[in-house]
Amino acid sequence: MRKSIATVSVSGTLTEKLEAIAAAGFDGVEVFENDLVACPLPPEEIRLRADDLGLGIDMYQPLRDFEAVPDDVLKGNLRRAEYTFELMNRLGADTLLVCSNVSPDALPDDELAAAQLRLLAERAAGHGIRVAYEALAWGRHVSEYLHAWRIVRTADHPALGVCLDSFHILSRGSDPIGIEAIPGEKVFFLQLADAPRLAMDVLQWSRHYRCFPGQGGFDVTGLVRHVLATGYAGPLSLEVFNDVFRQSDARRTALDAMRSLIALEEALTPDGVPPVVPSGFAFAELATEGSAELSGILSALGFARTGTHRTKPVELWEQGGARVLLNAAPAESADEEPALVAIGLETPDPAASVKRAGKLLAPVLPRERAPRDAPLDAIAAPDGTALFFCRTGHADHPDWTADFPRAEPVPEGDVTGIDHVALTQPWQHFDEASLFYRGVLGLRPQESLEVADPYGLLRSRAMAGGGTRLVVNIARTVARQASRQHVAFAVRDLRALARRLRADHPGLLLPIPANYYDNLEARYGADPEIRELGLLYDRDEEGEFLHLYTVTAGRVFFELVQRIGGYDGYGAANAAVRLAVQHAERS
Ligand SMILES: O=C(O)c1ccc(O)c(O)c1
Numbered sequence: 213m214r215k216s217i218a219t220v221s222v223s224g225t226l227t228e229k230l231e232a233i234a235a236a237g238f239d240g241v242e243v244f245e246n247d248l249v250a251c252p253l254p255p256e257e258i259r260l261r262a263d264d265l266g267l268g269i270d271m272y273q274p275l276r277d278f279e280a281v282p283d284d285v286l287k288g289n290l291r292r293a294e295y296t297f298e299l300m301n302r303l304g305a306d307t308l309l310v311c312s313n314v315s316p317d318a319l320p321d322d323e324l325a326a327a328q329l330r331l332l333a334e335r336a337a338g339h340g341i342r343v344a345y346e347a348l349a350w351g352r353h354v355s356e357y358l359h360a361w362r363i364v365r366t367a368d369h370p371a372l373g374v375c376l377d378s379f380h381i382l383s384r385g386s387d388p389i390g391i392e393a394i395p396g397e398k399v400f401f402l403q404l405a406d407a408p409r410l411a412m413d414v415l416q417w418s419r420h421y422r423c424f425p426g427q428g429g430f431d432v433t434g435l436v437r438h439v440l441a442t443g444y445a446g447p448l449s450l451e452v453f454n455d456v457f458r459q460s461d462a463r464r465t466a467l468d469a470m471r472s473l474i475a476l477e478e479a480l481t482p483d484g485v486p487p488v489v490p491s492g493f494a495f496a497e498l499a500t501e502g503s504a505e506l507s508g509i510l511s512a513l514g515f516a517r518t519g520t521h522r523t524k525p526v527e528l529w530e531q532g533g534a535r536v537l538l539n540a541a542p543a544e545s546a547d548e549e550p551a552l553v554a555i556g557l558e559t560p561d562p563a564a565s566v567k568r569a570g571k572l573l574a575p576v577l578p579r580e581r582a583p584r585d586a587p588l589d590a591i592a593a594p595d596g597t598a599l600f601f602c603r604t605g606h607a608d609h610p611d612w613t614a615d616f617p618r619a620e621p622v623p624e625g626d627v628t629g630i631d632h633v634a635l636t637q638p639w640q641h642f643d644e645a646s647l648f649y650r651g652v653l654g655l656r657p658q659e660s661l662e663v664a665d666p667y668g669l670l671r672s673r674a675m676a677g678g679g680t681r682l683v684v685n686i687a688r689t690v691a692r693q694a695s696r697q698h699v700a701f702a703v704r705d706l707r708a709l710a711r712r713l714r715a716d717h718p719g720l721l722l723p724i725p726a727n728y729y730d731n732l733e734a735r736y737g738a739d740p741e742i743r744e745l746g747l748l749y750d751r752d753e754e755g756e757f758l759h760l761y762t763v764t765a766g767r768v769f770f771e772l773v774q775r776i777g778g779y780d781g782y783g784a785a786n787a788a789v790r791l792a793v794q795h796a797e798r799s
């Protein structure tokens with residue numbers, strides 16, 4: 213299917229937008245009026261630029277407030293239309309979007325709307341142009357797509373059809389099944405946008421919060437299925453008004469947009485490269501930057517250094533099924549403090565995982581390995597963390613642990629494995645990250661949460677599947693702790709471990725204020741041991757959750773968690789307390 217995008221969806225000047233859109237592999241663009249008007253180049257030159265970049269101009273948009281107007285207004289509207297047709301001819305665009313009238317002067321008269329749109333289509337046809345009529349969700353009298361279709365049908369002109377926009381249809385809660393009643397040749401254009409479910413004015417929602425399909429809460433794929441059922445064969449075109457994308461790197465946004473369409477297309481027509489859901493964590497790799505803090509914390513937690521890499525300054529620390537690599541090589545780019553730099557994911561088929569990642573435009577990292585090392589493929593996650601695809605302990609695949617000849621047995625303590633890993637995204641990459649993990653790894657995103665930090669808000673979204681749990685955070689604050697990452701270890705008996713750690717390693721665990729326990733006991737009743745051991749507690753319908761945190765080294769801290777019953781969360785109720793204590797710890 214042809215893939216297009218509206219210029220409003222990415223940042224920059226019109227020429228920067230076109231370059232970014234072409235670089236991401238799109239076939240065409242919808243040129244937005246504002247972008248053109250503000251562009252210093254004449255339309256002919258814009259057309260040449262697009263052509264050189266391999267982009268068609270699939271639509272020019274929008275012509276506003278045209279239909280259902282009093283006679284005296286119509287004259288001026290037709291003059292605007294004539295100007296637009298001439299401009300479009302110079303631009304080489306043959307489809308014009310007319311969005312439903314939002315003016316208070318518009319008349320509630322479908323016959324009049326149809327007659328005036330017919331007149332517009334007649335004029336357009338004289339210039340070789342077709343008109344696609346779109347119901348804006350906040351149109352004065354026309355706000356439903358089937359209403360726009362009825363007017364188009366009444367107008368009955370071959371150069372007049374509808375433009376369907378998933379946002380306008382789904383934001384109003386309209387049933388997209390009705391799309392199938394429109395003949396495919398009358399669907400002139402299809403615009404796609406997703407959005408988070410927000411209870412707010414639909415215009416504000418549309419202009420500021422749209423996102424790419426797969427990043428929000430709408431069933432865009434289901435809508436596209438109905439459109440394709442009509443026989444529509446035009447482009448899938450993204451039209452996303454988003455405050456964050458407007459100010460982010462255009463190339464990155466355009467790639468993210470393309471990833472969204474690739475995932476959408478695949479959901480429509482599976483092509484045999486599905487996501488390979490990881491079954492858990494092989495390891496977490498931390499750069500030590502010369503600090504002994506991380507190894508100190510790990511040994512206090514009961515980990516042992518079980519091996520050292522044959523050729524690199526990397527140590528393997530293990531306990532039960534939890535593996536942590538401590539890398540002492542100076543990182544090239546990092547801010548010279550301990551940080552999480554890589555995650556090993558267990559996958560049933562590493563080659564299929566990389567193939568999937570490549571298809572979804574994930575940057576595949578060059579393999580840097582010594583001749584005898586196990587071949588490990590890695591990709592870069594949106595925050596720069598390397599994700600390695602591993603198959604640990606299976607004879608059918610080279611085992612990366614063989615690169616760490618074991619000098620010591622793996623201790624069996626309270627820690628049994630890695631429960632989850634929490635990464636921090638730059639604020640402008642949050643939507644990108646959820647689409648990335650969903651598309652590349654097949655993880656299911658959960659609702660995003662907002663957690664109060666003493667100096668801002670932390671947005672957080674858990675993504676889980678197949679035994680892998682990731683938490684993606686962004687901070688709207690510049691506070692230092694905003695960039696913290698953590699590895700959460702699963703613990704068999706957290707009360708026992710906490711008792712030992714409090715006795716043997718004072719200062720290792722984050723202190724929790726007494727007010728927290730007063731509040732907790734008011735909600736759930738007293739459990740003196742939880743207070744005494746400084747544990748955090750949460751529960752859901754399925755079970756209970758005990759957890760605690762270590763102090764932070766550089767950007768990294770560890771969490772210890774015990775899931776009791778079927779508890780499936782992350783203790784979000786306690787995140788604000790943790791952030792406040794961490795802030796105090798830092799200052
Ligand atoms: O917000 C708007 O004005 C606007 C304009 C054109 C569109 O196609 C659209 O969906 C919204």
Ligand SMILES: [Mg+2]
Pocket residue numbers: 346377403451
């Ligand atoms: Mg639209």
